Amino acid sequence: MNINRRQALTLSAGAALFAVTGMSAGSARADAAAVDKAMMEITGGATPEEGKLTLNAPEIAENGNTVPIGVSVDSAMEGDDIVESITIFAEGNPEPSVITFNFTPMSGEATASTRMRLAKTQNVVALAKMKDGKTYMAKSEVKVTIGGCGG
Amino acid sequence: MAKVKPRVKVPKTASAGEVITIKTLISHKMESGQRKDSDGKAIPRQIINKFTAEFNGQPVFSADIHPAVSANPYLEFTAKVSESGKFTFTWVDDDGSVYTDEQEIAVS
Amino acid sequence: MKKSILNGVMGGVVAALVSSAAWAEPVDDELVIDGDIKMVVRTKAPEGHPFDEIRSGWQYRTKETRALEVDSFNNPGMLRVEEGEGIWNTADGTEGKSCADCHGDASESMKEVAAHYPKWDAQSNRPINIELMINKCRTERMGAEAYEFDKGGQKSLTAYIKHQALGTPVSIDLTQGDMQSWWEKGKEEYYTRTGQLNLSCSNCHEDNAGNYIRADHLSMGQVNGFPVYRLKQADLVSLHNRFRGCIRDTRAEQPKAFSDELMALEVYVTWRGTGLSVETPAVRN
Secondary structure, eight states: OOOOHHHHHHHHHHHHHOOOOOTTTTSOOOOHHHHHHHHHHHHTTOOOEESSEEEEOOSEESOTTSEEEEEEEOOOOBTTBOEEEEEEEETTSSSSEEEEEEEOGGGOSEEEEEEEOOSSSEEEEEEEEETTSOEEEEEEEEEEOOOSOOO | OOOOOEEEEOOSEEOTTEEEEEEEEEOOOOBOSOOBOTTSOBOOOBOEEEEEEEETTEEEEEEEEOTTBOSSOEEEEEEEEOSOEEEEEEEEETTSOEEEEEEEEEEO | OOOOHHHHHTHHHHHHHOSOGGGGSOOOOOOEETTTEEOOOEEEOOTTOSSSEEEOGGGGSOHHHHHHHHSTTTOTHHHHHHHHHHHHTSOBTTTTBOHHHHHOOHHHHTTTGGGGOSEEETTTTEEEOHHHHHHHHIIIIIOOOOOOTTOTTHHHHHHHHHHTTBTOBOOOOTTSTTHHHHHHHHHHHHTOOBTTTTBOHHHHHTTSTTSEETTEEOOOOOOTTOSEEETTTTEEEOHHHHHHHHHHHTTOOOOOTTSHHHHHHHHHHHHHTTTSBBOSSOEEO
């Protein structure tokens, strides 16, 4: 399957012309500082610990409209070992908050997943709050591919 | 837009104390409030902002939802069941509409 | 696949977005829906096809996108298929009839049917697809208005009917009527460069299947999953809408949906996927 130089140039020129503007370009965006601020409201100013919380996000999202995302904390969900909530934030979206999952002992496990929108390549941050007040965070960068063929 | 309709997947049976996986999906455009129409006017936000799951009247799981959740919002979570009963699922729309679905489970 | 110059030219863009070169090849993964329905996503090409082997677009997508099609509950396109089921059972038009009043249970009457469309329609003396067949029923049997392109229940009902052929290999009969000449016309269109960008269907989907056009992993352009649920639109997208979108991207005049041009293209491109399972509603980026 060979491609000659002329075809290659035609295709690359075509590719360059497939310019796609970002979702609501120019509007205000959340950033890492806004996410930190939102997190501090949950932690009461304490710095969350690393670990314990798992954030499952794709390394590359084929389309920022529908990005599968999952969170879980290894917890017995009884006694004092209860996860109250896990919140997901996005640093590069117009608003930092994405979703908060609220658990109860009847949840059985502290695990949940959903599908989210990402305006561009950015960090996704999850914050878990335990019944005893401890908080844990996890962060993952998701690369969002744009500029494919519309239609 | 298509009529708002929930879909829920709950196992029909479980053993006592088992942790089951529940999946829910509801048809909804989740208009973010960030988009503009062809005249350049902002399209007002209209999303599902809250989801709750109860079992025999007891809270199991809930979610506070923001515009960054995708259209046709999908939620997957777990529940620990100790007796037979009924799950009630509720979605709350920005416009005040409430959509519900119920599913029974037999626990042995 | 031989590395083309395209990879070199676009290397910068691709490298910036794709961390692993291995990701470029379609995956040789098997698609089994709900652990039950084994789909043909890779098979020997029909006689006369430019490729030895053809692959479903599913194999060109990331694992997260592929996963959405593996479990029918997780597939958001199924919401619209359910909507289509509602339309199937609802009376419309002056005759007060629903699809079900004549055709009964679609899981019986429409089983595997859509795998064999487009078909020859002697009455109109041209090929007919599912959308046009629905309109024919609506106007001739139900006393209802024909659906306008992509309007009303057209996409949902088409998806519901095609979904009854889930898993059935695509196989169309080119010996009916003048199907062969429409196939020839469609083939000519497929290889004709068009638009300001001077691109033919084959430039992308034959010459460069498996390569990237900017960040988009080009597939063979198979149509066995239409209407597809596209993540981009977060909704079903019909085949003729996609044809028009591709043609628009070449910056050419877009033929109308169901025009002779696009019906010929549907016949030819459907044939290029002979042997692949019907995947409706497939999930694509």
